[in-house]
Every structure is written in C-alpha cells, then in structure tokens.
Amino acid sequence: xxxxxxxxxxxxxxxxxxxxxxxxxxxxxxxxxxxxxxxxxxxxxxxxxxxxxxxxxxxxxxxxxxxxxxxxxxxxxxxxxxxxxxxxxxxxxxxxxxxxxxxxxxxxxxxxxxxxxxxxxxxxxxxxxxxxxxxxxxxxxxxxxxxxxxxxxxxxxxxxxxxxxxxxxxxxxxxxxxxxxxxxxxxxxxxxxxxxxxxxxxxxxxxxxxxxxxxxxxxxxxxxxxxxxxxxxxxxxxxxxxxxxxxxxxxxxxxxxxxxxxxxxxxxxxxxxxxxxxxxxxxxxxxxxxxxxxxxxxxxxxxxxxxxxxxxxxxxxxxxxxxxxxxxxxxxxxxxxxxxxxxxxxxxxxxxxxxxxxxxxxxxxxxxxxxxxxxxxxxxxxxxxxxxxxxxxxxxxxxxxxxxxxxxxxxxxxxxxxxxxxxxxxxxxxxxxxxxxxxxxxxxxxxxxxxxxxxxxxxxxxxxxxxxxxxxxxxxxxxxxxxxxxxxxxxxxxxxxxxxxxxxxxxxxxxxxxxxxxxxxxxxxxxxxxxx
Numbered sequence: 001x002x003x004x005x006x007x008x009x010x011x012x013x014x015x016x017x018x019x020x021x022x023x024x025x026x027x028x029x030x031x032x033x034x035x036x037x038x039x040x041x042x043x044x045x046x047x048x049x050x051x052x053x054x055x056x057x058x059x060x061x062x063x064x065x066x067x068x069x070x071x072x073x074x075x076x077x078x079x080x081x082x083x084x085x086x087x088x089x090x091x092x093x094x095x096x097x098x099x100x101x102x103x104x105x106x107x108x109x110x111x112x113x114x115x116x117x118x119x120x121x122x123x124x125x126x127x128x129x130x131x132x133x134x135x136x137x138x139x140x141x142x143x144x145x146x147x148x149x150x151x152x153x154x155x156x157x158x159x160x161x162x163x164x165x166x167x168x169x170x171x172x173x174x175x176x177x178x179x180x181x182x183x184x185x186x187x188x189x190x191x192x193x194x195x196x197x198x199x200x201x202x203x204x205x206x207x208x209x210x211x212x213x214x215x216x217x218x219x220x221x222x223x224x225x226x227x228x229x230x231x232x233x234x235x236x237x238x239x240x241x242x243x244x245x246x247x248x249x250x251x252x253x254x255x256x257x258x259x260x261x262x263x264x265x266x267x268x269x270x271x272x273x274x275x276x277x278x279x280x281x282x283x284x285x286x287x288x289x290x291x292x293x294x295x296x297x298x299x300x301x302x303x304x305x306x307x308x309x310x311x312x313x314x315x316x317x318x319x320x321x322x323x324x325x326x327x328x329x330x331x332x333x334x335x336x337x338x339x340x341x342x343x344x345x346x347x348x349x350x351x352x353x354x355x356x357x358x359x360x361x362x363x364x365x366x367x368x369x370x371x372x373x374x375x376x377x378x379x380x381x382x383x384x385x386x387x388x389x390x391x392x393x394x395x396x397x398x399x400x401x402x403x404x405x406x407x408x409x410x411x412x413x414x415x416x417x418x419x420x421x422x423x424x425x426x427x428x429x430x431x432x433x434x435x436x437x438x439x440x441x442x443x444x445x446x447x448x449x450x451x452x453x454x455x456x457x458x459x460x461x462x463x464x465x466x467x468x469x470x471x472x473x474x475x476x477x478x479x480x481x482x483x484x485x486x487x488x489x490x491x492x493x494x495x496x497x498x499x500x501x502x503x504x505x506x507x508x509x510x511x512x513x514x515x516x517x518x519x520x521x522x523x524x525x526x527x528x529x530x531x532x
Contacts, residue, residue, distance in 0.1 A: 032117070113185065274292070341357040403458070406465060
C-alpha cells in the first residue's frame, strides 16, 4: 500500500510543490483518488492482443482496416468527389475532412481525465497536467440513477466499462450542460432525453489494486437499488489481490529453476511454516501433500501443488495460473461444512500452492475398494448428504456446477459427514456459453460431453456415485443405471431413484437435488448410521 500511495502522490503532483496538484482529500473512509489513463488502456489492449494465439490475424485485420480508410480518403474519394467540387475548391478539403475524422477518433484519448475522485459528496473528474488543474463539478449521488457494467467496442478497441447513468430531470441545468460536454471524453455520447451516460473504462484505471477500492466505495456510498448486479459481480471477481498477478510477480522475481521432482517428507515451504509429511496423491494438474502448519498450532493441512511451465512465455504461465486462481477464488466464496475450506495460498519459485483444510477420512472410492459395496441402509444417508451439498452449490447466485462429482472427490469424515473437494473444474453458470467437457467419463452425462453442463449434470454424477456405492462397480457411460440388476435385494424405490437421477434425457432426470432428496428421505427410516 505504501508503494501505491507513493505513486498516487507522484501522479497528483504532491511530491513536487512547484507543480499543479490535486486538492487535498478530506477525511473519510471512502475519500479516494484513482489515477486514470485512456492511453494506458490502449497500451494494455495492444499488449493483450499480442498475447492472443491469433494475434497475427487480428493485427492484420487492423492494418487492413487502416489501409482501407487511407486508400478511401487519398485515392478513391478524390477521384469521385473532385469532379463534383465547385470552382475554387480543391483536394485540400478532403485533407481537412480527414483531419476532422482523426480528431474525432482521438478526442477521447486527448481529453480523457487524469484522475477520478470519489467521496461522500459524489464523483468528480480531474484533468491534471503541467499546465494546471481543471476539475468537474461534483456529480452528486442524488443525480445518479444507475451504475452498471458493460462491454464496449470502439473500432478495434474492446474493453469493459463502469457505466454511470445520470437522471437529467434530477440534475441542475448547469451541471447537466457540463456533463454533456464531458461525455465524449469518456467514449460516449448522451442523446437520451431522460438519461445521460458517463463511461469509465476499467482498463484505464492505472493501478489494478484501485479497481476493488473504487467498487467498494461505490457500493458503500450508493443505495443498493442503484447498483446493477453486474457491478456487484465485478466487485466479487476483484475482491482481494489477484492470485495470478501475485504468483506471476513471484515467478518473475527471480530466475526460474527447473523442476526437481516431488517434495520429500521433512522439507519446508514458505520459510519454516509448512513442513511436508507425505505425498497424498498426484494426477491432473496438481500433486497433493499432507503437511504441518507450524503457525496454526501445528495443525495438519493439505498442500495442493501446481508446477508452473518454465517455457512458453508469460501468457502460457498466466493461463496455467488462471486455472489455479479460479479454484482459489471459488473456494474462498464458499461457506459450508460439507465443502473443503481454503486456508491460504502462496507461490515459491515456479510452483503455486493452495493450502486446504485436512479432512480426516477416506474417499468413497477407497471405502468401497477396501470394504466392498455398501448395504442400502448405509448408502441412503450418504446420498442425502450428496443432495444437501449440491442443493447448497446450486442455490448460489450464480449457481456453481461442480462437474466432477465422483467417488474420488467425496470424502467421508470420521463423524460420518460427507465433504466435497476438488473445485478445479467447477464453473459458475454466468452465461449460455459452451464450456469445455471435463469429468470422468463414467460419471459424465450427455450434455456435459457437449460442453453444456448444468445443475442436473451434477445430479447425474450423484446418481452414478450412488450406483458405485451399492454395486462396487462404475456405471456404464451415458446410460440409465439400475443397481438392482447387480443387487437383487435392493428395494425398487432405491433402484428407481438411481435410474431417474442417471437418465440420459435431461427432461426425465430429477430437476433439482432437493426433489431427489425428498425421495431419499422416504427411505431414511430404513437407514442406519453411515460408516465412521
């Protein structure tokens, strides 16, 4: 924070008393200055474009567009327009038109504010330069009708923006006139009779750490009814420091060293804090270790290790870390005793670690492998526990789909309670966009194979997991499972529950985990206690 404060002071001119500077901030929890640069947003966009896999195609498209405009103005248009020009005019008129066009395109970059101010009086824009300081009047929160988030595109430039809608009827005429003049500097024109829009380009916020501060200030100073759901979702995404950025900074702080294999018992990480006890397993993208946290009264924890790729450039490392960050952020938002808890995260060298709660128990896969299939009266409470955790995940806004709800990822604690782990491939249903197919094939329904997982996809996997518990065998892929065919003594009701949960046709499957639990509860009086 001291580093950021120093940068803000430099940008505000406070480190040089002879230069113009911003007014001193009044005391207050949410009185902030946010450095803002439209030029920096353009530079960031170009860098992101260069990191794309198809950046050459995108750059070629941009160059062809610019070349086409130039040809139109310099070659084609003069030949078409010149014969039509009245006597006394010449080709320089077209040059003037070209300059006007370039001026219109460049206007938001040349006139963009340098700082945003937010406080109890409202929002204010400042233009700070060596020539002096120009400030807008306060945009009172009483003038604001709605604040939301949108995607916007200007030419080939694409970004996300915080859109502030001003109620013209509730704004004094003088301030309304000034805001109409300011709007083009913020990439928008306000032609609506009732509303005036100001657009703050998120990419133009100079320091990434300032975005959550700005969002938090808006949330605390504006009434809830004026905040769009997209803004609240953006704040949730940017809560806390970016794991990806922190890990990339750690990775690039020194020269990466080659991977030297798995960690051994007795090795320490994060100074002397975490001591490796044993390796628990390896697979997919991660290796898990049992460890002792010497700063938490020698508590036993699980370290989930991700080895970052050394070669391939920063974008390859960024993509690998974004997968880790996805799981970390998801776990940090969940609060349920049936879900493994995230305790910490850190990076060292080319490895990133999630520190997870240690669950004292065995996976449902291991329990059946070691002890054989379970009797129905022991499976019923386990199946009810599965429905409970899925009901919690699916009731969130937006719903969370686990997509890997299998016997390996369900642990049974010593007290008989189920715990769900491994959220690496879980997703939030924020859009209709097709996702990548993941999951173990025997537990994956048809729609998930097509990359269109939904709440009922987890229900299918739960039905398959129940089949495993009852039979000791994995179910046949993409098929209705009938455990009674392998367990003659199974009640017809339990067989019907598994069959409906694993129906390939989503329209005949249970619509919710709650409804599946209701059917299981009818069998509960027959159920004994689950295995300890």
